[in-house]
Structures are given as structure tokens and as C-alpha cells.
Amino acid sequence: MIETLYVAWRYVTYNKIKTVTLVACVTLIGVLPLALQLFLNESARQLLSRAESTPLVMGAKGSSLDLAMNTLYFDDEVPELISMAAAEEITQSDLAAPIPVYARFQARGFPIVGTSFDYFDVRGLEIEQGRSLALLGECVLGATVAERLGLKPGDSLVSSPETVFDIAGIYPLKMKVVGVLQRAYTSDDLAVFVDLKSAWVIQGLGHGHEDLARAKDPSVILDRSDRNVIANAKLVQYTEITESNLDDFHFHGDPEAYPVSAVIVIPHDVKSGTILRGRYVEQDTSYQMITPKEVIDGLLANIFRIKNVLDAVIFIVGLATVLAITLVFTLSLRLRQREIHTIFKLGCSRLTMVRLLGTEILIILLTSAALCGALVVVVNYYSHDLVRVLFIR
Amino acid sequence: MIWCAYCLFVDYLEARQRGNLELRKTAWAFSLFLYCTAVFGLDTLSVYTVNYPLKYFAERIGAEHVEVSFPAPADIDPAFWLPDAETIIQYQQADLILLNGADYARWIDKVSLPRLRLVNTSRVFQEHYLTVANATTHSHGLEGEHSHVGTFFTTWLDFSQAAQQARVIADALVRARPAHRASFEKNYAALEKGLLTIDRRLQSKVEAMSERRLFASHPIYQYLARRYGLDIKSVLWEPDELPSEEQWALLGRMLSSHPAATMIWEGPPLQASIDRLRALGVESIVFEPCANACNGQDFLSVMRRNAETLN
Incomplete structure (x- = not known):
């Protein structure tokens, strides 16, 4: 047996190009459906686990998928905004606890998520370094953000303008990094968390400047009357919130009119959740109340429909490859007629010949299987991050 | 803490098996104490x-x-x-x-x-x-007028x-x-x-007052005035500081249109302020709002005393 294995091994190592091609074909045919299945399972797990831990989401009427993806995974596609009055409406209903989310702005490619302190409790997020959000203008980084940007508590992060052409727009806000979250293996790792009010400052709804009634530089005043002071463009608005200028930061208008992208709704019980959903089914309301699990289930159903098509394609390609490999072996036998004849003349039986060829095929298949296994292990190891990069964000 | 109580309870059982009465008593007492502290402590809001x-x-x-x-x-x-x-x-x-x-x-x-x-x-x-009327507004950029008060x-x-x-x-x-x-x-x-x-006491006191016009050292008595029908005009005087001549002049002008005979202070004023006010025909009384600790006294006691000072 060992002689047969030796001769077969020598043959496959001598015909390197042919062996490598065959191994690659068999490996690909094996690894493709397995990797695809792993990706889909991981996508489903990630999408569903996040969706299942978020009972209800309230947002503006429109695409429920955009609303779910933005609220759960901080997707770039921002749904139509609603006002804080929506969160207040939920509070007043006494049926659920609202957690407003404002995921609209970005900092160095990562989403800035403005939310209330309760978000961290609901998601079970813990601080690994530094402390939690305390003052306006502070931010807490997801583990991946901190790692990729090389930031730690004490550093700063500047919000990005929404468009590069917005020259006359809002000044970017220099945020103070006060903490880094423990890795949660969710979208939260890829987010920059700020208090909702800090998000409104980024938007320009809250700002800081010296008190105009006591302005030291008279040239910043355009006009002054008994009841009103008008400043010109020279008035400096602070781009960083520090302890010394925190008092000068203020908001204007009714806080209930301030925007949020969605409100995560945590009903007190199942009955409360059902009542709340019923309230927002009516046509005359400008809000929609979605169950993220249902939306993500719908998304997954589409993904799995596509997967069935992919499975069929892979099956046909696999069949073609198997036929091609069979052809390769058949042609190989023809090419090796003289070699086989010589083996017969040396006194070997037909069975020895079959064993020899069988061992060659076995070596190729085993090598492919080993490679296939290794690739599946690698894909499985990186599937979490790959799914995040390829499918979710 | 509950775990500690449990461990001590186990010690008590072991001591009981060994017949060690002193250890039994100590372990039992500590176990009970820790359990109670844990249970009631966890319950405290x-x-x-x-x-x-x-x-x-x-x-x-x-x-x-x-x-x-x-x-x-x-x-x-x-x-x-x-x-x-x-x-x-x-x-x-x-x-x-x-x-x-x-x-x-x-x-x-x-x-x-x-x-x-x-x-x-x-x-x-x-x-x-109650909202502030006549607050100075300001404008800059595209936001339009707004006020910080x-x-x-x-x-x-x-x-x-x-x-x-x-x-x-x-x-x-x-x-x-x-x-x-x-x-x-x-x-x-x-x-x-x-x-x-x-x-009710304040209502009856104010009903009995012949003069309901008052001054206040700070603009903090608006709700008191509304509820009990007082007519209060405020200045911005600190109880522990002597008002400037400018502030006295302002009070003088206010007196002509609002001839009040009493000024309410949020804390005990300086004697010099009391004397000068008295010379103007204005008596000083203290009505502490008690926003912060009231010198070790409780809220209701201070408010009862406040109510009695109104005459």
C-alpha cells in the first residue's frame, strides 16, 4: 500500500500544474456553498439578534427597512426625521419607555449616534476605558472605532460636515473622547456615541457664543435696540465645548420640536406593545411603529430567496466542474497509455493500476478537503467582520 | 452580601454540628444581620x-x-x-x-x-x-431672534x-x-x-394685609405673588452686600410708582441695608425660598416661619 501511495504521490507532485488546477477546482466547488452558508447564517444571526433585542421602533412614515437599518445598524441612509414630540408622546402614553436615536452625522467615516443615556442600559453596553458621557460635547467610542482611529479617553474627534460644498454651513464640533466601550460585537462597536443634545449642537440647533448683551467687542454688534441685539458674522461661535464655555452653550426654541431619526420603544409588557402598534396603524398619523424583527425577517427571506438561486448556480457550476474533472482524468488515462503499458510489462496487475489511479485521485481530493476545511475555518473566523463590512455596513 | 450571609449561615450549621454554642450564636447573628441589610439595602431607592x-x-x-x-x-x-x-x-x-x-x-x-x-x-x-416678559432677545446668523431668559x-x-x-x-x-x-x-x-x-395660612395672612404691595430683593417670588395676590416688584440686591448708590436710586424711582412698605429678602440682610430701607419707610422681612439647605432646619419649619413674617 505504501508503495502505491509513494508512486501516486510522486506522480501528483511531478505534474504540479495539473494537480494544482484540479485541487483548486475541487476546493472552490467545496468551499463556495459552505462559505455562502456561513455568511448567510452569520448575517441572519447578527441581523436578528439586534432586531430581537429592539422590540419596537418609531419613525416617520416611509421605508420601514431604512428606518430599521438606520436605527439598528446606523446605516448611512437616514430616514425622514421626526421630532422629539414623538418620544414625549410615548412617555405620555405610559405604555412604554422611549429612547430617542439621532444617527445622522459622521466623524471620520463612523456614524455619530446621538441618544439618551438609557441606550447604554438597554443595550447592556459597558465602559472599558474612561467614563460614560457626562457633559455636553463629550463622546464615547465603540471598541472598533477606538481601535481603528487609535483614540483613547482624553483625545478629540471632530464631526464631519454633511457635504463638502456646505461652506457656509455649521462648524464641525470638536468632541472630547471620554470613554471607550467594551467590545459588543454589534453595530455599537462601530459608532461614536454622544448625548442627543450634543448631536443637536453638531446640527447647529444649540450653540455657544459670548453673551451679546455684554459683548466686549462692539464691532460684533450690527444693531442694538431695547428689546433685541443683532450680531454680525464676526460673532465667534465656539467649535469646542469646554468647561470654561459650557455655560455659554444654549438651545433655542421648543426642545420637543428638535429632530431625531427614530425612537426605540420598549413597551412595559406585550399588551402595551400591541396597543401602541395599533395606535400607529391609522392613516392620519405621520409616524410608523415597526417591529424590527418583522422587517429583518422580511429582509432575510429575500436574502434566502437569492441564496436559493445562488445554490442552483453553484450546483450547475459544480456539476460542470465535476464533469470537467472526470474529463481531465479520462484524458489523463489516454495520455498515460504508454506508462500504463510499461507498468503491465513490469508485471503489475490491472488492480494495481486501479489502486494507483485511485490513490492519485484520493490525494487530490484529500488535499482539496484540507484546503477547503482551512478556508472554511478562516471564513468562519472572519465571518463576523466580513458580514459587517460586506452586508450590514 | 447575601453570599456572605449564606456563608455565615453555613458556619452556623457547622458550629451547631460541633456543638460550639458561642460560634453558633455569633454566626447566626451576623448571618441574620447581613441578610437583613442586603434585602432592605437592595430595596432602598x-x-x-x-x-x-x-x-x-x-x-x-x-x-x-x-x-x-x-x-x-x-x-x-x-x-x-x-x-x-x-x-x-x-x-x-x-x-x-x-x-x-x-x-x-x-x-x-x-x-x-x-x-x-x-x-x-x-x-x-x-x-x-410664569415666563419672563420683556427679556432682551438677540439675533445672529439665520436663526432669527431668540432669548436666553x-x-x-x-x-x-x-x-x-x-x-x-x-x-x-x-x-x-x-x-x-x-x-x-x-x-x-x-x-x-x-x-x-x-x-x-x-x-391656607398665607392666604389668610395676605387677606388680612392692608397693603399688598411689596418689594423683593430678587425676582424669585412670582409664584408666591400670583397665588396669594401680592403685588411684588423686584430689585437685584444681595442680602450680604450693601446695595450701590445706583441701586438705591433705582429703588427710589420705583417707590414713587410702587409705594410698598415692605421688602422681602431671601436671606437675612445687612443691618445697614435694613436701616437705610427703614429710613425710606420700607421694613425688611426674610422669606427664605430654601432652594438649598435651610441652615439645618427642615423645609416646612422654615416655610411656616416665612408665612408668619408676612404682615
Whole structure:
């Protein structure tokens, strides 16, 4: 047996190009459906686990998928905004606890998520370094953000303008990094968390400047009357919130009119959740109340429909490859007629010949299987991050 | 702690097997003590407030079931205080955070607090908030006119409103610890009675007053004035500072249109201020708003004394 294995091994190592091609074909045919299945399972797990831990989401009427993806995974596609009055409406209903989310702005490619302190409790997020959000203008980084940007508590992060052409727009806000979250293996790792009010400052709804009634530089005043002071463009608005200028930061208008992208709704019980959903089914309301699990289930159903098509394609390609490999072996036998004849003349039986060829095929298949296994292990190891990069964000 | 109690209980059982009476007694006592501390300690509700009146109401209603904290330094007006990050983190860890509402303690707009644990105690009468008229507005950029001055906030000086704020606190405590509903309701009833007694006393005192025009050293008595029918004009004088000549001149001008015979101070004024006011025909009385700790006295005692000073 060992002689047969030796001769077969020598043959496959001598015909390197042919062996490598065959191994690659068999490996690909094996690894493709397995990797695809792993990706889909991981996508489903990630999408569903996040969706299942978020009972209800309230947002503006429109695409429920955009609303779910933005609220759960901080997707770039921002749904139509609603006002804080929506969160207040939920509070007043006494049926659920609202957690407003404002995921609209970005900092160095990562989403800035403005939310209330309760978000961290609901998601079970813990601080690994530094402390939690305390003052306006502070931010807490997801583990991946901190790692990729090389930031730690004490550093700063500047919000990005929404468009590069917005020259006359809002000044970017220099945020103070006060903490880094423990890795949660969710979208939260890829987010920059700020208090909702800090998000409104980024938007320009809250700002800081010296008190105009006591302005030291008279040239910043355009006009002054008994009841009103008008400043010109020279008035400096602070781009960083520090302890010394925190008092000068203020908001204007009714806080209930301030925007949020969605409100995560945590009903007190199942009955409360059902009542709340019923309230927002009516046509005359400008809000929609979605169950993220249902939306993500719908998304997954589409993904799995596509997967069935992919499975069929892979099956046909696999069949073609198997036929091609069979052809390769058949042609190989023809090419090796003289070699086989010589083996017969040396006194070997037909069975020895079959064993020899069988061992060659076995070596190729085993090598492919080993490679296939290794690739599946690698894909499985990186599937979490790959799914995040390829499918979710 | 429960684990420690359990371990000590196991020690007690072992001592009992060995017949060691002293060890048995000690282990049993410690076990029982730790268990009780753990059970009752876990049950205690941590409540943080933004001023002293709310702390007093919460302590009166919650009694032994709550641990109420109001971490502002004693010499600071809590309305204009800005806690440091460490204090804010303490607030974040509370089970309930009692807010006064009516724009009181504006630092709340500048910090991160758990929204679901905030209780705005004056929300029930927010339609009746008094707002600042004639505030200077300003404009810059595209925002249009806006003002940084908003609502009068010493809501508790209208004692009927104070009772409503106490009711909101009682409801919040009942929601957080429904098992103690009876105790909270009983304590609230006693507090409400105290507050409404002062309310009635003030009403009867003011009805008996021949002159209802008053001066106030600070613009903090708007709700008191509205509820009890007082006509109060305010200056901006500090009790521990002698007013400037400019301030005296302003008072003189005010006296011609508002001939009040009494000035209400939020704290004991300087004798020199009292004397000079007396020379103008204005007597000084102290009506402490008690926004911060009232020199070790409780809220109701100080408010009863305040009510008696009005003549």
C-alpha cells in the first residue's frame, strides 16, 4: 500500500500544474456553498439578534427597512426625521419607555449616534476605558472605532460636515473622547456615541457664543435696540465645548420640536406593545411603529430567496466542474497509455493500476478537503467582520 | 452580601454540628444581620434631586425606603450650579432623578442623564408656568431672534403647586416600589396636609394685609405673588452686600410708582441695608425660598416661619 501511495504521490507532485488546477477546482466547488452558508447564517444571526433585542421602533412614515437599518445598524441612509414630540408622546402614553436615536452625522467615516443615556442600559453596553458621557460635547467610542482611529479617553474627534460644498454651513464640533466601550460585537462597536443634545449642537440647533448683551467687542454688534441685539458674522461661535464655555452653550426654541431619526420603544409588557402598534396603524398619523424583527425577517427571506438561486448556480457550476474533472482524468488515462503499458510489462496487475489511479485521485481530493476545511475555518473566523463590512455596513 | 450571609449561615450549621454554642450564636447573628441589610439595602431607592425642597418631599414621602441625595454645595444656588463630571455620574446611577421643571437648574440641558429616570415634578402644571416678559432677545446668523431668559422657576413658593410636585414624587416612588404604596401614600398625605396648612395660612395672612404691595430683593417670588395676590416688584440686591448708590436710586424711582412698605429678602440682610430701607419707610422681612439647605432646619419649619413674617 505504501508503495502505491509513494508512486501516486510522486506522480501528483511531478505534474504540479495539473494537480494544482484540479485541487483548486475541487476546493472552490467545496468551499463556495459552505462559505455562502456561513455568511448567510452569520448575517441572519447578527441581523436578528439586534432586531430581537429592539422590540419596537418609531419613525416617520416611509421605508420601514431604512428606518430599521438606520436605527439598528446606523446605516448611512437616514430616514425622514421626526421630532422629539414623538418620544414625549410615548412617555405620555405610559405604555412604554422611549429612547430617542439621532444617527445622522459622521466623524471620520463612523456614524455619530446621538441618544439618551438609557441606550447604554438597554443595550447592556459597558465602559472599558474612561467614563460614560457626562457633559455636553463629550463622546464615547465603540471598541472598533477606538481601535481603528487609535483614540483613547482624553483625545478629540471632530464631526464631519454633511457635504463638502456646505461652506457656509455649521462648524464641525470638536468632541472630547471620554470613554471607550467594551467590545459588543454589534453595530455599537462601530459608532461614536454622544448625548442627543450634543448631536443637536453638531446640527447647529444649540450653540455657544459670548453673551451679546455684554459683548466686549462692539464691532460684533450690527444693531442694538431695547428689546433685541443683532450680531454680525464676526460673532465667534465656539467649535469646542469646554468647561470654561459650557455655560455659554444654549438651545433655542421648543426642545420637543428638535429632530431625531427614530425612537426605540420598549413597551412595559406585550399588551402595551400591541396597543401602541395599533395606535400607529391609522392613516392620519405621520409616524410608523415597526417591529424590527418583522422587517429583518422580511429582509432575510429575500436574502434566502437569492441564496436559493445562488445554490442552483453553484450546483450547475459544480456539476460542470465535476464533469470537467472526470474529463481531465479520462484524458489523463489516454495520455498515460504508454506508462500504463510499461507498468503491465513490469508485471503489475490491472488492480494495481486501479489502486494507483485511485490513490492519485484520493490525494487530490484529500488535499482539496484540507484546503477547503482551512478556508472554511478562516471564513468562519472572519465571518463576523466580513458580514459587517460586506452586508450590514 | 447575601453570599456572605449564606456563608455565615453555613458556619452556623457547622458550629451547631460541633456543638460550639458561642460560634453558633455569633454566626447566626451576623448571618441574620447581613441578610437583613442586603434585602432592605437592595430595596432602598436611590433618589437624586436638583434642589432642597424636592429632597425634603422625597425624604418625607419615601422615609426609610429611599436614600435621597442632593449633592450641591450648601453655599451655592442650585438653580445656577453646574455639577462636575463625577457628580453627574452619581446622578446617572440614581434610580430616580427629581427635577423641578420650569427651566430650573439649566445644567440639566448640558449634561447626559438617563431620560427614563427623570421625573419633572412640575409638569402637571406646566401650562401655568410664569415666563419672563420683556427679556432682551438677540439675533445672529439665520436663526432669527431668540432669548436666553425663560421661565420663573421657584414653583414651590406657591404651596398648592408644591403639593402637586409632592404628589408627582409620590407617584414616581409608587411606580418604582409598588410594594410600599401604602407607606408612600400615608406619608404623602401628611406632607400634603403640612403644605396646604401653610397655603391656607398665607392666604389668610395676605387677606388680612392692608397693603399688598411689596418689594423683593430678587425676582424669585412670582409664584408666591400670583397665588396669594401680592403685588411684588423686584430689585437685584444681595442680602450680604450693601446695595450701590445706583441701586438705591433705582429703588427710589420705583417707590414713587410702587409705594410698598415692605421688602422681602431671601436671606437675612445687612443691618445697614435694613436701616437705610427703614429710613425710606420700607421694613425688611426674610422669606427664605430654601432652594438649598435651610441652615439645618427642615423645609416646612422654615416655610411656616416665612408665612408668619408676612404682615
